[in-house]
Amino acid sequence: MGIRNLLFEHRDVENIQDIAVYEKHGGYRGLKKAVKMERSAVIEEIKTSGLRGRGGAGFPTGIKWSGIPQNDDKPHYIICNADEGEPGTYKDRELMLKLPHLLVEGMIIAGYALRGTAGYIYIRGEYVEPAWQVRKAIDQAYRAGYLGKNILGVKGFNFDLYIHMGAGSYECGEESALMSSLMGERGQPRLKFPHAPYPTVEGVWKSPTLINNVETFCAAAKILDMGGAEYARLGTERSKGTKIFSVSGHVARPANYEVEMGTPLMELIEAAGGVVGGALKAVIPGGSSVQIVRAEDCPRVNLDYESCQQNGTLLGSGGFMVFNDRTDIVLLMKRTAEFYMHESCGKCTPCREGTRWIYKILDRITSGGGQPGDVELLLDICSQIDGRSYCGLGDAAAWPIVGAIKAFREEFDYWIAHKRSPVGPGHVPPTPEVVNPLLTLVPA
Amino acid sequence: MATTENGPGALEPRPAPPKEQRFSLNAIQELEEIASHYPERKAACLPALWIAQREYGGYLTPAAIQEVADRLGMSYAEVEGVATFYTMYNLRPRGRHHLEVCTCLTCAVMGAYDVVHELERALGIEVGGTTRDGEFTLSEVECLDYCGAATVVQVGDRYFTHVTADNVLNLIEELRQSEEYTPVKLADAIVKLHLPGSSQTGGGSRTGEQIRNNELY
Ligand SMILES: Cc1cc2nc3c(=O)[nH]c(=O)nc-3n(C[C@H](O)[C@H](O)[C@H](O)COP(=O)(O)O)c2cc1C
Ligand code: SF4
Ligand code: FES
Numbered sequence: 001m002g003i004r005n006l007l008f009e010h011r012d013v014e015n016i017q018d019i020a021v022y023e024k025h026g027g028y029r030g031l032k033k034a035v036k037m038e039r040s041a042v043i044e045e046i047k048t049s050g051l052r053g054r055g056g057a058g059f060p061t062g063i064k065w066s067g068i069p070q071n072d073d074k075p076h077y078i079i080c081n082a083d084e085g086e087p088g089t090y091k092d093r094e095l096m097l098k099l100p101h102l103l104v105e106g107m108i109i110a111g112y113a114l115r116g117t118a119g120y121i122y123i124r125g126e127y128v129e130p131a132w133q134v135r136k137a138i139d140q141a142y143r144a145g146y147l148g149k150n151i152l153g154v155k156g157f158n159f160d161l162y163i164h165m166g167a168g169s170y171e172c173g174e175e176s177a178l179m180s181s182l183m184g185e186r187g188q189p190r191l192k193f194p195h196a197p198y199p200t201v202e203g204v205w206k207s208p209t210l211i212n213n214v215e216t217f218c219a220a221a222k223i224l225d226m227g228g229a230e231y232a233r234l235g236t237e238r239s240k241g242t243k244i245f246s247v248s249g250h251v252a253r254p255a256n257y258e259v260e261m262g263t264p265l266m267e268l269i270e271a272a273g274g275v276v277g278g279a280l281k282a283v284i285p286g287g288s289s290v291q292i293v294r295a296e297d298c299p300r301v302n303l304d305y306e307s308c309q310q311n312g313t314l315l316g317s318g319g320f321m322v323f324n325d326r327t328d329i330v331l332l333m334k335r336t337a338e339f340y341m342h343e344s345c346g347k348c349t350p351c352r353e354g355t356r357w358i359y360k361i362l363d364r365i366t367s368g369g370g371q372p373g374d375v376e377l378l379l380d381i382c383s384q385i386d387g388r389s390y391c392g393l394g395d396a397a398a399w400p401i402v403g404a405i406k407a408f409r410e411e412f413d414y415w416i417a418h419k420r421s422p423v424g425p426g427h428v429p430p431t432p433e434v435v436n437p438l439l440t441l442v443p444a
Numbered sequence: 445m446a447t448t449e450n451g452p453g454a455l456e457p458r459p460a461p462p463k464e465q466r467f468s469l470n471a472i473q474e475l476e477e478i479a480s481h482y483p484e485r486k487a488a489c490l491p492a493l494w495i496a497q498r499e500y501g502g503y504l505t506p507a508a509i510q511e512v513a514d515r516l517g518m519s520y521a522e523v524e525g526v527a528t529f530y531t532m533y534n535l536r537p538r539g540r541h542h543l544e545v546c547t548c549l550t551c552a553v554m555g556a557y558d559v560v561h562e563l564e565r566a567l568g569i570e571v572g573g574t575t576r577d578g579e580f581t582l583s584e585v586e587c588l589d590y591c592g593a594a595t596v597v598q599v600g601d602r603y604f605t606h607v608t609a610d611n612v613l614n615l616i617e618e619l620r621q622s623e624e625y626t627p628v629k630l631a632d633a634i635v636k637l638h639l640p641g642s643s644q645t646g647g648g649s650r651t652g653e654q655i656r657n658n659e660l661y
Contacts, residue, residue, distance in 0.1 A: 075483070087549045087587035118481075125532045126588055128601040128633050135636075136643035142655050149657060160656050162481045165634045167490055168532035170586065183482075184489030184516075186529040205483050246592060248550040254592035288549055288587075319591070321550055335552050339586055345529075429552035 003271055004234065004260040006242045007218045011098045017133050019140040022101040028146060030224030034109045035154050040070070042113035046220060048228030050240030055081055055173075055213030056287065056317045057392075058305050061220065067200030068114045068208045075117035077209045078110045080217055081178060082123040082134075085170035086287035087339060088319025091244040092214035094256050096123070096130035099218065100137035104161065106217030108146055109224055111159035114210055119161045122178055125168050135163060170343035174391050175211045177345065179204045188345045189391040215244060235261030239304035243318055245285075247272040250324040265293075265301040269322060278324035282407070286316025288336050289396035291403025292329070312403065328427040329408040330415050333401055334362035335429055340397035351394035354385040358401055366431060370416035375405060461506035461520065466499045475515060477652045478638045485516050489526050492516055493533055494634045502627035503534035531585070538627050539574045539581035541619045544598040545607075548587035554594035558609035560584060566613055579620065600625030601633040 010016050010025045019027070034042050047062030068076060080103065084092040095103060107119045123131045138161050141147045151157045164182055171177045172187040181187040182204055190196065203209020212220075219241060223231045232240045239261040245268060248254045252273025259268060265285060269275065280295040285303065291313040293301060301311045308315045323332070337359040346352045358381055361374055382398035389395060405412060414422040421427045467475070475495055479488040492515065496508040504527050513523040527533045534542075543563060547556040560571060563582055567575050574581040588596045593605035597615070602625050604615055619625065636642045640652040 084589050085587065086589075088591050090589045090591055093589060120481075123637075124589070125530075125634060126598060126603075128630070128637070129603065131637045132633075132643065139641055139643045139655075142640070148655070160481075162640075163637050164481075165490070165494070165637055166532075167493070167530035169530050181490065182487060183484065184486040184518075184526065186525050188529075248591035248594065249553060254594075256592070284549075321591070323553065327553055332549065332553070335547075335549055339548055342586055428554075430557050 001260050001263045002267055003257060004242050005258050006222060006234070007095065007099070007102065007215070007244065008256075008258045011094075016098060017100055017136065019101060019137070019144055026225060027101055028105055028144075030221045031105050031109050031112070031146065032152065034112055034224050035152050035157065039113050039115065042109065042224065045228040046113075046223060049219075049223040049231040050228075050235075050238075051216065051219050051223060051231070052239070052305065053213055054215035054219065054243065054318070056086065056289070058315065061212065061216055064200060064212070065110070065114060065210065067198055068210055069201065070115075072208070074207045075205075076115050077204050077207055078107055078114065078116040078119040079178070079182065079204070079209060079211045080107055080119065080121040080214060081173060081175065081211055082121050082127070082130075082214050083166055083173040083178060084124060084127070084214070084317075085173045085343075086289060086317045086319050087336075088246060088248055088284065088287045088321045089317045090246045090248075091256050091318055093127060093130050095214050095218055095244075096127070096134050098133075100130075100133040101141070102218045102221050103134065103214055104137045104141050104146075106219070106221035107161060108141070108151070108159060109220055110210060110212070110217065111161075112151075112154075112157060114208075116159055116210075117207075119159065120164050120182060121161065122164050122166060122172070122182060124172075125166045131163060131165065138163070169345075170339075171345045171391075171393055174393060175199065177391065178211065179209065186345075188347045192391075236302075236304045236306070238306055239315075243303065243315070245303065245318045245320040247320045247322065249322040250275055250277050250327075251322045252276050259303060261304045262307070263303045265298050265303055268303060268320065269298075272322070275322060275324050278326050280322070281325045281327050282323045282329065284313075284319070284321040284323075284400075286314045287319030288321075288339060289399060290314040290316045291399055292407055294407045297407075312406070314399075326423060326426060326428050328421045328423045328429070329404055329411045330362065331366055331421070331427070331429050331431065333404045334359070334366050336400050337362050337397070340393065344393060344397070345391075348390035348394070350385045351389040351391075351397065354381050354389075354394065355397045357381050358397065362401075365412065365415050368419035370419065372416065374416055375409070375412050379405060461510040463510065464507035465511060466508070467495065467511060467515070468499065471495050471499050472515075474635060474639060477640075478635075479516075480652065481638070486518055489516060489518065489523060490530075491635065491638050493523070493527055494631050497533060498628055498631035498635060501537075502631070503537050534627060537574075537578075540579050540626055541599050541622075542581045542583065542627055544583045544585040544588075546586070546588045546594070546596045546598075547584045548591075550591035551587075551594040551596060555608055556595040559595050559597070559607055559612050562609040562612050563616075566616060580616070600627065600630040 051061040052058040169187045172181045176190040199209045341355040341359045386398040492512045500508040595607045597604045640655045
């Protein structure tokens with residue numbers, strides 16, 4: 001347990017973005033192994049590894065891959081979700097900046113195993129710097145014969161890789177909204193299983209489509225190189241391998257840390273240099289969509305899917321935010337609510353209206369106008385959103401609020417009773433005075 | 445129901461946007477290359493809007509939207525729907541430098557609001573405003589996803605990190621001297637990212653097809 005640099009093994013090698021350096025450090029070995037195997041054996045290798053999707057939901061990758069039909073004549077599309085938008089998360093950014101070839105290799109392996117026609121990397125519009133590294137990697141991979149026609153001499157193995165830049169929308173990280181956006185539409189989600197086939201059967205342009213996160217593809221490349229069984233030796237019973245956590249907030253050394261699954265949460269805080277500016281108050285371990293954990297509960301939590309869930313939170317995307325005792329939880333949740341209100345795509349009522357109500361009530365409380373019963377009202381609205389929304393964004397807007405009320409109920413009550421922060425002067429985030437957050441709602 | 449927002453006449457058909465064709469020959473070639481990446485032409489809508497944002501000087505006028513619609517065989521309404529959905533398409537002119545300060549969770553607890561206040565004071569504008577000389581537009585944005593380097597400010601295609609209320613004025617001075625981070629440059633960078641070979645030629649490539657056939661090298 002603890003820090004385990006697997007994907008990050010060569011992160012700090014100088015010029016590792018260059019294909020020659022990457023190859024010198026074992027790059028494209030996984031792909032070369034893969035093309036000598038049966039396609040189904042490659043999928044089997046991923047299954048053996050126990051890898052689960054690193055984009056947030058943790059869906060078993062091997063099962064997803066085997067959902068792509070084997071014997072049809074439709075085109076197959078391989079999509080990488082590089083829309084990284086979850087507050088607190090910046091692992092895909094570093095993977096693309098430092099190890100773009102690892103991502104490209106992972107996607108080509110998927111292209112081989114699933115008889116892909118073309119691949120698209122959907123990168124959020126703001127990520128210009130990381131995207132340039134990916135652009136360079138793709139161009140180099142074409143030149144080296146890893147992309148294009150008859151790749152590595154395998155007759156009929158043709159695979160093209162394209163970059164598709166987003167234009168500013170968190171919702172486009174949701175996979176069905178991403179498909180809409182890739183097809184040139186507003187970034188709104190599409191009908192899902194059981195009301196529509198899985199994307200692996202009918203995704204973009206009515207063809208079988210695989211969507212995985214950047215980290216998932218990178219892990220797939222490593223797995224083909226080291227072997228699925230070897231990868232599965234890392235981690236816990238049901239959470240295999242390593243996971244990258246983006247540590248931010250009140251720690252001495254905020255950065256991306258790759259740890260073996262099952263590492264105690266407190267160990268990660270230590271690795272990041274410990275808490276600064278005060279004592280530890282709370283941790284959000286998996287991005288803004290997951291429930292906050294009180295300091296007292298942190299020692300119980302291990303960083304794997306099961307342990308997080310048992311402790312009332314989620315591993316999510318690995319956006320690990322640390323807060324010291326200057327942090328006002330209610331104001332933090334108000335800012336969280338503002339995020340979801342802004343990012344709600346407006347397609348369904350529970351989320352579009354609900355996120356606004358959550359924000360308005362939290363704004364009222366933190367402006368000194370809180371009324372008895374406001375907390376119950378919040379819980380009621382959240383229960384009307386959770387499970388009743390068209391896509392996961394609605395649920396993700398409700399969970400952190402419910403989680404914070406569970407963990408820090410007394411702070412909400414304090415705000416309502418005393419009309420000021422329980423933390424006292426100098427709390428963060430500050431109560432906005434001049435800035436009118438609603439201004440950000442005016443369409444650009 | 446009459447909409448109060450747009451006042452009387454909101455229900456009358458809007459005048460057709462002026463027909464204007466500002467895409468340069470190079471831009472048209474870029475668009476055709478990008479459109480060839482997808483099985484359907486419409487999929488090039490987002491990149492086409494990026495091209496338009498560059499060709500029309502950093503923001504999308506109705507004429508720009510119309511030109512994209514014409515070139516992709518889409519309706520004006522469809523393209524407008526896309527253009528208004530995404531926050532990075534500008535529907536109004538922006539300053540030469542668009543300061544987009546992240547005030548999301550981590551940045552908010554690490555002092556992003558102090559940065560915003562300092563900028564408002566120094567530039568004499570509020571969030572959402574543009575300075576009289578057209579140099580700076582100030583916006584608050586949601587998480588830029590580099591939270592470990594809070595506070596993060598995006599200007600054009602570049603992230604400035606570890607910005608504080610104390611050092612933000614240096615950033616302003618640096619930007620005043622610079623032509624590097626304008627909205628047009630940002631749009632251009634994003635267009636180029638779609639083009640095969642652009643990392644090697646440093647510019648647009650009309651050889652995407654050749655690259656895919658392994659002919660270029
Ligand atoms: C609102 C919302 C936002 C999401 N944002 C992202 C994202 O930025 N990146 C990502 O990889 N997955 C994101 N996801 C998860 C994707 O829908 C999808 O599960 C994932 O890309 C699948 O890849 P994986 O199996 O490799 O994790 C988001 C989901 C929701 C509901
Ligand atoms: S839950 Fe509904 S309104 Fe919210 S983002 Fe999803 S589809 Fe859009
Ligand atoms: S909170 Fe500012 S970059 Fe994520």
